[in-house]
Amino acid sequence: MGFDPIQYKTATRQQWEDGAEAWDRWGPTLEAWLGEATDRMLEAAGVRAGGEVLDVAAGAGGQTLAAARRVGPAGRVVAADISPTILSFAARGAVRAGLTNVETLEADAEALGTLAEGAFDAVISRLGLMYFPDRHLALTGMSRVLREGGRLAAMAFSTADRNEFSRSRYRSSVTGHSWRRPSPASPARSASARPGPWRPPSRPRGSARSASRPCRPR
Numbered sequence: 001m002g003f004d005p006i007q008y009k010t011a012t013r014q015q016w017e018d019g020a021e022a023w024d025r026w027g028p029t030l031e032a033w034l035g036e037a038t039d040r041m042l043e044a045a046g047v048r049a050g051g052e053v054l055d056v057a058a059g060a061g062g063q064t065l066a067a068a069r070r071v072g073p074a075g076r077v078v079a080a081d082i083s084p085t086i087l088s089f090a091a092r093g094a095v096r097a098g099l100t101n102v103e104t105l106e107a108d109a110e111a112l113g114t115l116a117e118g119a120f121d122a123v124i125s126r127l128g129l130m131y132f133p134d135r136h137l138a139l140t141g142m143s144r145v146l147r148e149g150g151r152l153a154a155m156a157f158s159t160a161d162r163n164e165f166s167r168s169r170y171r172s173s174v175t176g177h178s179w180r181r182p183s184p185a186s187p188a189r190s191a192s193a194r195p196g197p198w199r200p201p202s203r204p205r206g207s208a209r210s211a212s213r214p215c216r217p218r
């Protein structure tokens, strides 16, 4: 049977509803592992004081909080995710950190139509792209909400064979699932089938240049 994107998305949402608490609990370990790469993503997106940032597939909010600290009280970060439960952890994390500039939004990355065109200075997404069945659609929508001169930066896993996290017992501990090689029909848990830049959206706003850099987490 072929790949069914609706069924896949329903299953993905449920997976993160169920895994939300574990992902949040492992937050400190994930931040130690991903912190340096996260800083590079925020730099690449031009996240700075006073900026308005959309964080797509925000999860429990590790990178949301890092972005919120950078933009400061004059800026804001909208943390969007398909799973309301994992977003509730992001919201609580912001309160615990004393951050008042974080909002949450339950949204599918491929359907960001409720957000106004050109509303954000930066769009970020950490470990989200590989879950989107139609990445081009998602990237086009993410690009639509950027202001002129705004930037989009994302972190995603490389191909499965180069992805140590996917194979590790550590991932099993975080998610409670053992790793299985994704079927060729699925969007896979990898960013791209081959190395190289993402295909840019058809009518990009903001930075029209696209580039990708390999990055090895600690």
Ligand SMILES: C[S@@+](CC[C@H](N)C(=O)[O-])C[C@H]1O[C@@H](n2cnc3c(N)ncnc32)[C@H](O)[C@@H]1O
Pocket: 009, 012, 013, 016, 030, 056, 057, 058, 059, 060, 061, 062, 063, 080, 081, 082, 083, 086, 107, 108, 109, 110, 125, 126, 127, 128, 131, 132
């Ligand atoms: C590996 S977690 C990453 C969470 C967070 N960005 C981080 O790095 O800690 C993947 C996240 O993608 C979200 N997600 C999966 N499919 C999505 C979709 N179609 N739209 C929005 N979020 C999605 C999941 O709910 C989950 O929170």
